[in-house]
Amino acid sequence: MLDRHGLEMHGEGSRVVDFDRGFEFLGHLFVRSMTLKRVADPEEEALEAMRGLAARDAAKAEEVRAAEVLEEDELARGYDRGQRILHVVGAGRRLALRNLSFTVTGEDSRELLAIAHTRVDRIELGPGAEVETEAIRHALASDTDFAFVNGEGETLGWLSPPSFRRAGLHLAQAKVALDSALAADLARRIVEGRLRNERAQLHRLNRRVSDPEVIVATKTLGRMIRKLPEARDVDALRGAEGAAGAIYWPALGRLAAVAPQPFRRLRPAGDPLNATINYLTALLARDIRAALLSRGLHPGIGALHAASDRGEACVWDLMEGFRAPLTEGLAVSLFNQGRLDADMFSGREDGTMWIGPEARRAIIEGYETAAARRLKSPHSGRKRSWRVLMEEEAGAYGAHCRAPKSQPFQPQVIDH
Structure with a gap:
């Protein structure tokens, strides 16, 4: 090739070079896609600086490749973190x-x-x-x-990008929502999962404290769970859930040092614990919404929660079983472990709470850590992270809507 142009390769003075490392040629410096005219000073630092930049970029790329390899290995072993x-x-x-x-x-x-x-x-x-x-x-x-x-x-x-949802599944959701018996059956399963997980969360948080009033609350919740089959319609089930909340919230507040006594659930929040629960609930709602959409469900058609304009009843339905471990119990744990402190919050003139940047960071980090934990799924029987479990739960909810008799919904419960 060179001979055709009257050129000859000089073996001793030639070498193979890497654009990423950089080189000098014909009075210019070449590094990656950049070219600079060489200055007179042979010790000029531009080339070394550019080489350093290239080295840092290469190191970042290597970190990304290593993370991808680890992720592929985890997937091969059956572990999936879910949405990132x-x-x-x-x-x-x-x-x-x-x-x-x-x-x-x-x-x-x-x-x-x-x-x-x-x-x-x-x-x-x-x-x-x-x-x-x-x-x-x-x-x-x-x-x-x-x-x-x-x-x-x-x-x-x-x-979001345009989504192409499944009309058949949406019609199945609507059929359940519009049939009082079908809606009550699905709502009962949702409420039972919620109450079981409330009771389990109180048990876990009370292990070291052994607060007698919390013990009474867990026993009362147990009696309420046993009476759920007596609730004949969705309104009665909503009432049962509300009555359980009247027992659950004061008991939860007794287990958090920062909670005002007696503790009441407030939206908007007037204290640090409520503010943290609200923030975590919003994080959970976005995760549940993503899980529903990934399985083709309509977020606005639910069974326990009534459909409403601009509302997301199905999101609220599916959130019920995840609230106790991923929002309420987690909020108490973040304060009890010292990862959150009341000083990270401040009150506004209207009585609501301002969440400081340090608190927001701690809340998000706490939620991400919790969401990555694995537990046995009632749907696949395998250990799944909470986010993957949300997708499986959404799939089970959709399967129930399509075939309530043959594929009844069994929510995740943590009080086995």
């Missing part, structure tokens, strides 16, 4: 796009994180954080949901 969430909630954080990867920068424009879209299923953008248009476009193109949240963790809105 990127939380961008700190003030001054900015979500952008670089080389088809999402990046997060801080107030000083320093890159804090770069992650491929293949490793993100949902992005949650909190107050004070910004996002570039290209990152939004890439999220839509890569089927990555966006949730915009406020300082209390509530969902302000969604940005």
Whole structure:
């Protein structure tokens, strides 16, 4: 090839070089896709700086590859974390796009994180954080949901790719919701799961304390569970759930040092424990919504909760069994373990609570840790993370709607 052009390769003076490491040629510096004119000073630092940048990028890429290998290995062994969430909630954080990867920068424009879209299923953008248009476009193109949240963790809105839902399954949901007997049967299963998990959560939190009033509350909840078959319709079941709450909430508050006594459930929150439960509940609601959509269910058609305009009755139905372990019990544990403190919150003039950035971080980290834990699934019989279990639960809910007699819904319970 060279001979045709009158050229000859000089063996001793030639070598193979790597663009990533950089090299000099004809008075120019070449590193990756960049070219700089060489300065007179042979000790000029630009090349080394660029080589350092390339080395850091290569190290990040290697970390990503290692994480992907670990994830593939876990999947091969039957472990699936479920949906992966990127939380961008700190003030001054900015979500952008670089080389088809999402990046997060801080107030000083320093890159804090770069992650491929293949490793993100949902992005949650909190107050004070910004996002570039290209990152939004890439999220839509890569089927990555966006949730915009406020300082209390509530969902302000969604940005999602177009979804093609299953009309047949939606009609099956509607049939159950509109048939009083079918709706009552499914609602009873949901309420029983909720009450069993409330009782189990009180048992667990009370192991070391042995508060006698909490013990009485768990026994009372047990009697209420046994009486659920007597509830003839959905309204009666809602009443039973409300009566159980009147027993459950004061008992839960006795197990948290920061809770006002007697503890009452408040929305909006007027104390740190309620504020934390509300924030965790919003996180759970977004996870449940994603699970429902992944299984083709309509989020607005439920059995225990009545369908309403702009409401998500099915999301609220499926949340019931997950509330005690992933929101209420977790909130108490975060305070009891010292990961949250009342000083991280402050009251507003209207009586509501402001959640400080340190508290938001602790709440999100606590939830992510809890959601990654594994337990035995009643649906597959295998150990699943909570997020994967949510998807299995959504699938079981849909199967019940299609065939209530042959595939009855059995929610996850933790009080075996």
